[in-house]
Amino acid sequence: MREDDGFDDLIHPATRLSIVALLAAADWADFAFVRDELGLSDSALSKQLSTLEEAGYVAIERPVSERRRRVRARLTPLGRARFAGHVAALRGIIAASP
Amino acid sequence: MSNSLSDAEARLALHEVERGRQRVIDQIGMPRWYWWGLAACWIVLGVLTDVANAWVVAVATLIFGAVHSAVSQRLLGGRRRTSGVKVRAEVVGRRAPVIVFGFLIALAGVTTAAGFAAYADGAEHPGTMASVLVAVMILLGGPRVMAAIRTRARGGTPR
Numbered sequence: 001m002r003e004d005d006g007f008d009d010l011i012h013p014a015t016r017l018s019i020v021a022l023l024a025a026a027d028w029a030d031f032a033f034v035r036d037e038l039g040l041s042d043s044a045l046s047k048q049l050s051t052l053e054e055a056g057y058v059a060i061e062r063p064v065s066e067r068r069r070r071v072r073a074r075l076t077p078l079g080r081a082r083f084a085g086h087v088a089a090l091r092g093i094i095a096a097s098p
Numbered sequence: 099m100s101n102s103l104s105d106a107e108a109r110l111a112l113h114e115v116e117r118g119r120q121r122v123i124d125q126i127g128m129p130r131w132y133w134w135g136l137a138a139c140w141i142v143l144g145v146l147t148d149v150a151n152a153w154v155v156a157v158a159t160l161i162f163g164a165v166h167s168a169v170s171q172r173l174l175g176g177r178r179r180t181s182g183v184k185v186r187a188e189v190v191g192r193r194a195p196v197i198v199f200g201f202l203i204a205l206a207g208v209t210t211a212a213g214f215a216a217y218a219d220g221a222e223h224p225g226t227m228a229s230v231l232v233a234v235m236i237l238l239g240g241p242r243v244m245a246a247i248r249t250r251a252r253g254g255t256p257r
Contacts, residue, residue, distance in 0.1 A: 007103075012111065014111075014114065017111060017114050017115065017118075018114055018117070018118055019118075020118075021114060021115040021116075021117070021118025021119060022118040022119075022121055022122060023118075024115075024118065024119070025118060025119045025121075025122035025123070025185065025186055025189045026122050026183050026184060026185055026186055026189075027177075027184040027185070027186055027187075028183070028184050029122075029182065029183040029184075030181070030182040030183065032182060033180070033182030033183045037121050087112070087115055090103075090108045090111050090112050090115075091108075091112065093103055093105060093108040094105055094108050094109060094112070097105035097108075
């Protein structure tokens with residue numbers, strides 16, 4: 001899944017890359033915020049977050065605030081490291097191009 | 099897979115990465131209620147300065163300071179404008195809380211200067227006049243300060 005140059009096949013698909021890029025700039029984000037910003041359906045976002053969670057890239061939390069149960073996602077340290085590696089790999093591809 | 103990725107595809111992916119960051123940067127700011135609440139409290143303190151005795155003004159100022167301190171600890175950095183996301187400190191920039199705090203200190207200075215100027219001019223309610231002036235500055239200037247912080251976070255590109 002992860003190559004020596006840091007390129008990460010799990011992160012690279014467009015939807016997952018958008019989710020991880022958004023989470024990378026945040027300490028955490030609500031499920032609804034990510035869904036609305038990226039224009040995804042509940043089921044599509046759930047599926048992608050589950051994949052990222054299974055890989056250990058994302059942690060899902062369910063805090064209760066204002067008597068409402070919320071779902072928050074945050075990148076784990078592993079997810080941040082893999083995202084940074086992936087971005088570096090993308091930059092490497094561009095730098096190496098003639 | 100990276101070997102089969104073209105330069106154009108890599109650029110497209112990096113563009114998407116940057117868009118994700120920009121989406122979060124757009125969330126930097128303070129809730130609207132914070133500015134309206136601050137302006138209202140400022141006017142109340144200004145009016146009290148004109149109509150109440152020194153003890154009442156002192157107690158009201160202490161209460162305002164304590165409440166504002168409690169609220170601003172969460173909000174002053176501009177990372178919690180909405181309840182949907184908490185922006186990373188490194189994205190907002192280390193100077194953001196200092197900029198907002200500096201803005202508030204400057205407002206306190208303007209209030210004092212405007213109050214003395216109005217008093218010297220013989221105004222009947224100098225505290226009220228000064229506080230209304232600064233309340234308007236809070237409502238107009240506060241969001242602009244946060245917009246400037248967002249511009250800094252974008253690397254100097256205003257939106």
